[in-house]
Amino acid sequence: MPNQPIETERLILREVLTTDVEGMFELDSNPEVHKYLGNKPITKKEQAVKGIEFLQQQYKERGTARWAVVHKETNEFMGWSGIKYITEGEQMNGVYNVYELGYRFMPKFWGKGYATEAAQAWVDYAFNEMKIKSFYAAADVPNKGSVNVLQKVGFKITGEFLFEFEDIKEQCYWLEQHR
Numbered sequence: 206m207p208n209q210p211i212e213t214e215r216l217i218l219r220e221v222l223t224t225d226v227e228g229m230f231e232l233d234s235n236p237e238v239h240k241y242l243g244n245k246p247i248t249k250k251e252q253a254v255k256g257i258e259f260l261q262q263q264y265k266e267r268g269t270a271r272w273a274v275v276h277k278e279t280n281e282f283m284g285w286s287g288i289k290y291i292t293e294g295e296q297m298n299g300v301y302n303v304y305e306l307g308y309r310f311m312p313k314f315w316g317k318g319y320a321t322e323a324a325q326a327w328v329d330y331a332f333n334e335m336k337i338k339s340f341y342a343a344a345d346v347p348n349k350g351s352v353n354v355l356q357k358v359g360f361k362i363t364g365e366f367l368f369e370f371e372d373i374k375e376q377c378y379w380l381e382q383h384r
């Protein structure tokens with residue numbers, strides 16, 4: 206993961222900071238955002254604090270994790286996007302010890318190409334700077350917006366699997382790209 210923020214045409218990607226707690230709470234307490242994420246929006250700021258702590262732990266231990274996406278012109282916190290290193294306990298589709306792309310934006314920033322712009326920056330970073338050979342992603346089958354973003358930045362659907370976590374069960378696509 207880079208030490209410095211990444212700039213794209215309209216966005217700044219940087220590590221999630223403790224001071225992002227209001228933005229993270231607004232994002233993750235929104236039921237619309239969680240429609241394809243198990244329908245369990247958070248209800249307490251403390252949960253957003255814990256989420257940020259987990260990300261910061263991943264920066265240290267895995268060298269990579271989701272980053273905040275900030276609007277370059279307005280400096281607004283828009284959501285997050287980034288590369289997660291998937292450990293054995295977090296495996297999806299039976300796959301682990303791999304890099305996975307994920308993102309989550311507030312609805313006011315949907316439909317403007319921001320998710321695609323950030324995802325493209327991470328695909329470029331993964332293959333050109335981290336020099337990984339394989340990059341993976343997963344999305345709920347009905348989450349057309351997300352599948353669309355992944356396909357636009359080069360991922361191909363290679364399978365389907367049932368994602369199971371606590372009482373959540375969701376049919377997902379598995380996507381990958383290789384260099």
Ligand SMILES: CC(C)(COP(=O)(O)OP(=O)(O)OC[C@H]1O[C@@H](n2cnc3c(N)ncnc32)[C@H](O)[C@@H]1OP(=O)(O)O)[C@@H](O)C(=O)NCCC(=O)NCCS
Nearest residue numbers: 238241308309310315316317318319320321343344350351
């Ligand atoms: C998934 C998610 C990020 C998709 O966001 P999105 O708004 O559909 O994605 P984008 O804005 O990048 O692109 C979608 C559309 O924006 C429009 N768009 C693209 N570039 C644009 C630009 N430069 N200017 C204006 N509009 C643009 C297009 O209509 C594009 O769709 P198309 O390529 O089919 O025409 C968003 O729905 C989200 O955060 N959901 C909640 C969390 C979630 O589900 N995360 C994924 C879990 S797998």
